Amino acid sequence: xxxxxxxxxxxxxxxxxxxxxLDAAGRVFGELGYHAATTNAxxxxxxxxxxxxxxFFPNKEAIADALVIHYATDLAKExxxxxxxxxxxxxxxxxxxxxxxxxxxxxxKHPAFxxxxxxxxxxxxxxxxxxxxxxxxxxxxSEVLRARNPKxxxxxxxxxxxxxxxxxxxxxxxxxxxxTNDRTRTIDALNQMLGRYLEPVLKARPRPE
Numbered sequence: 001x002x003x004x005x006x007x008x009x010x011x012x013x014x015x016x017x018x019x020x021x022l023d024a025a026g027r028v029f030g031e032l033g034y035h036a037a038t039t040n041a042x043x044x045x046x047x048x049x050x051x052x053x054x055x056f057f058p059n060k061e062a063i064a065d066a067l068v069i070h071y072a073t074d075l076a077k078e079x080x081x082x083x084x085x086x087x088x089x090x091x092x093x094x095x096x097x098x099x100x101x102x103x104x105x106x107x108x109k110h111p112a113f114x115x116x117x118x119x120x121x122x123x124x125x126x127x128x129x130x131x132x133x134x135x136x137x138x139x140x141x142s143e144v145l146r147a148r149n150p151k152x153x154x155x156x157x158x159x160x161x162x163x164x165x166x167x168x169x170x171x172x173x174x175x176x177x178x179x180t181n182d183r184t185r186t187i188d189a190l191n192q193m194l195g196r197y198l199e200p201v202l203k204a205r206p207r208p209e
Contacts, residue, residue: 017048017056020046021048021053021057021063022067022070023046024045024047025037025042025045025067025112026067026112027112028041028042028045028112029064029067029112029115029116030110030111030115033119034060034064034116034118034119034120037060038060039053039054039060039063042060061120061121064116064120064121064122065120065125067112068116068120068122068129069126069129071110071113071116072130072132072133075102075103075106075113076133076136078102078106079102079103079133079137079140080140082102082140084143084144084147085147087144088144092195092198092199092202093191093195095144095148096191096194096195096198097191099141099144099164100168100187100190100194103168104168104175107172107175107176111176114173114176117130134165137161137165138161139161141160141164141165142158142160142161143157145157145160145161145198145201145202148202149201152201156201160197163197164194164197167197168194174186175187
């Protein structure tokens with residue numbers, strides 16, 4: 001299977017064209033889903049000919065691969081940008097809302113991300129970027145938890161962060177396409193649930209030797 005080569009060198013014009021085509025692909029995948037989307041539809045959305053599209057991507061699989069890598073890289077940067085000490089000093093409810101909000105808002109803006117996760121046959125590179133994205137969230141949140149409770153052991157903080165991520169991922173499909181009121185209620189329910197889970201974690205003491 002031909003895949004996107006993220007390290008391939010291009011000039012500025014080529015990079016801009018790739019970015020434009022990926023934006024177009026994101027809209028098509030987000031609207032039609034992976035299986036119904038075609039390279040012709042992506043070319044039309046990107047306002048280029050199919051021949052031009054094929055100069056950058058050999059097939060639909062390569063476009064999906066590039067898009068997942070792009071999304072995963074961007075979301076990981078946004079997650080890392082959240083200040084650990086700021087989250088550690090904020091009220092728990094506010095901190096949870098900020099941590100989950102980064103992921104929720106990213107998926108709202110880029111519905112193709114979840115679609116490609118579920119449907120596209122990704123390369124090893126793209127799958128690895130997905131794994132690194134999850135690990136970024138877990139590592140960052142575990143730092144926040146330990147900053148809030150210095151007595152919390154690292155393995156316990158990592159475990160709790162994994163639980164939070166699992167719950168968050170589980171809620172994302174329930175948010176897709178929801179009306180504003182329903183969406184807000186669902187997000188509130190998620191954050192309340194996570195708050196109740198984390199409250200005793202943040203009061204935990206070191207385990208006896």
